[in-house]
Amino acid sequence: QDTTLNVAQRQDPQNLDPIDTFRLSWGSIGSNVFDGLVFRGEDLELQPGLATGWEFLDDETRIRFTLREGVEFHNGEPFNAEAVKYTFDRLLGEEGEKGPQRSNYTSIGEVVVVDEFTVDFMMERPDPVLITKLAGYGAMIVPPMYIQEVGEEAFDMQPVGTGPFRVVEYTPTVGVTLEKFDNYWNGEAQVDEVNIRFISEDATRMAELLSGGVDIALNIPTPSVETIQNHPDVDLVAVDGPTVVLTRFNTANGITADPRVRQAISMAVDRVTIVEALLGGLASPISSAQGAKSFGNDPELEAYPFDPEAAKALLAEAGVVPGTEITLDMPNNDETFREVAQVISAFLGQVGLNVNIRTHERGVYFNDIIENGKTGEIFYYGWGGWTFDFDNTAYILYHTGERFNPYVSDEKLDELLDAQRQTYDRDVREGALQEVARYAHEQALDLPLYNTATIYGVNTSVEGFVPAPDDRARYMNVTLD
Amino acid sequence: MTDTTASKTPLLCVRDLSVTFGDGPSAARVVDGVSFDLAHNRTLAIVGESGSGKSITSLAILGLLKHLGGRIAGGEMLFQSDVLGRRVNLDQLTENELRQVRGNEIAMIFQEPMTSLNPVYTIGSQMGETLALHQGLSRSNARQKAQEFLDLVRLPNAKRLLDSYPHQLSGGMRQRVMIAMALCCQPKILIADEPTTALDVTIQAQILHIIRDLQAKMRTSVIFISHDMGVVSEMADDVLVMKASKPIEAGGVKEVLSHPKAPYTQELLAAVPRIGSMTGTTMPKLFDIPGQEFAPETVPAKPVDRSKPVLEIEDLTVRFDIRGGLLSRVTHRVHAAEKVSFNIYPGETLALVGESGSGKSTVGKTIQQLQDPVSGAMRFHGQDIFSLPADDRKAFRKQTQYVFQDPYGSLNPRKTVGDSLIEPALVHGLVTSKAEAKDKIADLLVKVGLPADHAGRYPHQFSGGQRQRLCIARALACDPSLIIADEAVSALDVSVQAQVVNLLMQLQAEQGLSYLFITHDMAVVERISHRVAVMYLGQIVEIGSRQQVFENPQHPYTKRLLSAVPVLNPGVRPTRPPLEGEIPSGMRAVGNEPAPVTLKAVSDGHFVAEQAS
Amino acid sequence: MTEATQNPTASRFQRFRKSRFAKFEFVAGVTLTCVLTLLVVFSGVLFPGGGSEVNLLARLSEPFQSWENPLGTDPLGRDILARIVHGGRISLTVGLLSALGSVVLGTVIGLYAGYYRGILDSFVMRFADVQLALPFILLAITVIAIVGPGIDRIIILMIVSQWVQYARLVRGSVLSLREREFVQAAVSYGLPNWKIIFSHILPNAMGPLIILLTLNVANNILLESSLTFLGLGADPQTPSWGGMLSEGRSYIQTAWWITVFPGIAIMLTVLGLNLLGDWLRDELDPLSKTR
Amino acid sequence: MPVFRFILQRALQAVLVTLAVTLFVALAVRLTGDPAVMMTAESSSVTEEDLIRIREALGLNQPFYAQYLDFLKGLITFDLGNSFFRGSIADLISIALPSTLILAVASMGISILISIPLGIHAALHKGGISDQIIRVLSLVGLSFPNFWLGIMFVLLLSITFPILPASGFETWSALILPALTIGIILTATNVRLVRTQMLETLSAQYVMVARAKGLSEWSVIYKHALRNAAIAIVTFLGLQFGNLIGGLVVVELVFNWPGMGTLSIEAIAQRDYPLLQATVTILAIMIVAVNLAVDLVYGLIDPRIRVA
């Protein structure tokens, strides 16, 4: 009797090739099909994956990986140093150029085959996050012979990896069917088949979950949390995720160019209430643009307290008259933030700021409104590096000239951010990143709101599902009643 | 057919029939106490004014009222049925029994031939349907039989017709198909509801002939509904006159038509234009309507001054292009008017007569500049119109006014009649102030015998005759010298028609108007016109004074036209020869131009086309 | 289809029995539309807060529990009733403005095209074909991707893509009216063209036009809600029915009232307009006028 | 010959319309934003060189007319090329088109099955109770926002009473809810249409004639009246097809139906020019084709426009 696990997730990754995507929707499929040299499980600890170990050589300009033996791709092709070299040559070469993953790995200069089960990564420049990055997305190891045989386009649809499941069929916009891979190197999947369906409409995905049409649903929207909690057959499984939500300020123009105004706004918004009331408690208020699990988080750092009176005073001091109009920009497809924005608007209304909310199509929002600095005084920003390393977020937010940083340009921040990128020393880096967070807080460069939980709805018949904070759901150890 | 000789009991015996529509207090009684007997092989004509309940009576006999929401409120209709094998009261039959009688023993030809045939089925299938139903014929047998009946109504090429659709047939052909369809089960009773009203005189004559002929062959009893006394006199054995849902008078045809007792019957007969009644006179003459406002003597018969024509038409030619083929090139042309020439003098009525499609309206419209001619000249009081620039030409639209055939259609339903009347005068700047306009409207209304305070009403609040007067009043608004009346009286009831014709003549006497009177009704023409022009296939084939044309018709076509008019001479069956076939059409392939006819003088002012062969 | 093909007796009968339903339509249509319009017009007086006062303590209160929030509250604790009343403003504005805009534009062009034929006429017909082949929603999504979302743009978009319907309809009427005898009569006594168009043709083409108009007002209200549902409509702070539906759908299992009530509001409005349109159709039927 | 000419003329017109639509779409789509930018919208580190590289890879550096001609060439040779992001467009369409067609046909079917008997019944009982109920119901049906109706169905029939699946498309049962959602709205219009058309034909003289011939009610109604009413009904259904497609776009989203609507909306969101061009063009061709077919069918049922 074959067992089939039915899963629903919001998005279609549209392309199963690891180097052609940056979507979380790929992570929850690809993580079951591919392995990287490094493995990072649900506890976020880095462990040996297809590499059994690694060491830094030559003044940290060369990293040597010892590869696992006896591993086989789904098509029977052996895993070896050639496969690793092929994977990275492909990622950094012509094929990788067409996709969005390449830029994450450009610190690697070249991969050299030492022997059948040893490779050296010759580093172009230091990359402290590299090892983490080898655990995901673009660094997944792909089979050279298979790709050469079927071609790149076929690989997009019918990829082959070394993971616990192999792709049986991928039907764009509909779903993907995975089948247990019998020769998996690291144990055996408990279900025979996983059927992942793409259901973009939240209400429909919920309906399927509640009616038993699917066993596990990903991307549970916060409004549905209560329903799931109250439902006898479905459990809610939540874990802190990488995604943080903040509102950023236009620090260059308008009233928010004045730090006092920014601090006032920070004090006028009650983030705890937002989290409790709107997010069903499934998020945590944050004091910098990172969650508690993030490398670089400083538990000591206290957010601005909720204090409307103080906020009013500060505003008065800054010469902002009550009734001043400001604008908040946001993308149009974020239902939850739509509510949050309106609550923020209500809070700011209490201290005399009238907020107009403008929405934009997501693509336009990021690459026009933000990139070209066309935002109002306040604008939404949500970011979730699956690496859980503050570097990723902070660099984008505060480093001068970054694509999504139209306003902040601060020598001190640039220096700190650059410095921590030059070293693999975790303590040095951590100190620098915490310093960045503190400085941003003092300047009130943004208003960090909360770190959202990754929420799954799971039927009670499902056992052994461990929620992945980074959305990379793994179904290997899941069993069904 | 099992006709067991003339039994003493009538075939159909209607007693005290009443029909109501609606229920409760708002119920309308549209047939009230009608009784009659229909004997074997006899024709009963039901005549009466429009809306008097003639059609409803016949629908009641067929048991079709309930589909219209009507109900038989009283009376009985006894019918000797063979299929049911007993004498039945038609009102008491079940729907199923009724269906066996309908179409089989009692068949009906409906009022409007144009809409009585289902447009999406072939003639053959529509006829075959009835035959299959009532006579259980197979497809091919039904087809065979249908063809026989089409032959019987003298439709040319019956075999091909079976596969034709209704729209491919002319009105006359459709009406004949209807007759064939009604007769194909050889019913005992044929109800013919105004079978010829919508048709041309010549076709009418043809159809009446066919019905009479078939009746004689099949010994069918006929109920013939009409408001045309001439037709009735030709067709009926017995007559029932109805008015306002009640029977007024009944009896043998001779008796009723020659010695009408009821005032309404008398009135009806007085209004009937009788062709030949003017023989010997030269001037037009008013209808003698009992109780009308002006006495006939008030119209002095002035001789027409023929020194200076109002309008001269010379070699007027109008053609319509018919496009076809892949490149939509002109492949054919309708030669609607070919080298038409005539004059109209002040105070004169020229009647333009001819069959449907002979080009009469085209000539009228061209004069009114609603249609561009291909060639020819037109002079108003000597002024050549077509050579003027377009803008100046329009001013002449004041000089001539056009009265359209359909009085209802030519009044804007959403304007008060006052507004409609004054519009032409406003356009031509004849009135400038509101007060002036008001006076003028009142004046116009009074002129055509309508109360001045009706100006604020809408067209639908007037009767047909009143509307026709309104159209005439509008034509008068610009003090034109010529009025073109295109079938202006054909749609009217005889009595109303007489009133309108009188009005026209009276206005002519008062104001010296000229008329171009377009019609195909020879009886009216005889009354109203000074001169007559006969058109045939786009050309004038005979023209002369009324007396010359009517008393000495030269062209065969004129003769045919005259002989087709039904004569009110009860009891005397017409002896005119049956007409065959369809009217030839004016459509010709490009390059195949018709030969122009040459007119030859027969006597002073009387010209006739020379025969081609 | 034309009057000529109808049996005069039967239509007389239909007129005669023109049912009580006509009255019902009228009363129900007028009542619904008037009540809703009044509510919307006086929304500012009835609910001065504009329905956007956030009260997180009262979030998701159930309907029919208190006088304060008779229809319950949304996730931000805002009063559903107040939001529906205020939201009607957007819906009705969109419905009315877009329909009025397209009816004016379409009628003028249709009259001209039908009367004079020629280039404009073939252009209108071809444009109509093209427009027919492009589903409005897709067009709207594409255009809004270019110009950005907003009620004003939606209205303009609707006008741009709907005037053709009116133009086609009017053109059709004009083509047949042109041949009617009263128009011919007007030509025959020399009435200038523009006068013929506006005083003879237009009034007689009004009937179907008004029906299309009411239908379109109703449809555009639905379209607006669809677009807002897709995130292309009004900004989040302005209450609109489509927006409410869109926001409420994630709560459909926990708080049905957020979605159901605005849905009913849309339904009633559209129903009211349709009833009115139906009634108007009967009323403007030339046959029923000859009574 | 004239029939042939008619078809030829209509087909030519259809081709021109399709061309105009494709040109319009191709132009409009290029105004919506740069797909290279969109593609990298959420990637934080993109350089101008990256963008140029991507544009080149996507063929966006060519002049517009060349891109358009390429597209047309593809259209004619049935080679729709590749999506910017997701492989062969033909593959995508081969899933989306049939599922949209199934849904369209099913909802049309539902609506025809319901609306014809209902409309006839109402017409036959004009002014009666059942007629009034049908009229009111049809108006109510016209007044639903389609996506809302869909959500209500899901709430009622998938969650409260879990009888039918809320999404999916492999099973027949999954077809029911979306087809019903659109079907109901179509039915509402169609009932009214059938009713008025039937009223018109039922009062026609030839129907009275058919009765006078003694035909049974059944053949009077279905053979004589309905066939004539069908002429207008069919034309209207053709015109309605465009609206149907528009409605599908939204309803597909609600039911996660993998059809052309969903595909188009995704394509717009990603500025996937080739895909969007392809989907909209195919939808347009479908609509044009349906209307062409209607014209031809029209000729079949109405001999008056069938030139002899």
Ligand SMILES: Nc1ncnc2c1ncn2[C@@H]1O[C@H](COP(=O)(O)OP(=O)(O)OP(=O)(O)O)[C@@H](O)[C@H]1O
């Ligand atoms: N379906 C109907 N409902 C209500 N009244 C009707 C209906 N049909 C006819 N009538 C009325 O019944 C009366 C008689 O109509 P009928 O058709 O029998 O007249 P008619 O004598 O045949 O007139 P015509 O010469 O114009 O054909 C008219 O007053 C008409 O208004």
Ligand SMILES: Nc1ncnc2c1ncn2[C@@H]1O[C@H](COP(=O)(O)OP(=O)(O)OP(=O)(O)O)[C@@H](O)[C@H]1O
């Ligand atoms: N616009 C037109 N296009 C093509 N043919 C036309 C047009 N108008 C009239 N005809 C044709 O021209 C011929 C003459 O038409 P016209 O209307 O002048 O006839 P008529 O004698 O007035 O007939 P009726 O008595 O039926 O009114 C007819 O064969 C008609 O079919």
Ligand SMILES: [Mg+2]
């Ligand atoms: Mg009658």
Ligand SMILES: [Mg+2]
């Ligand atoms: Mg004529």
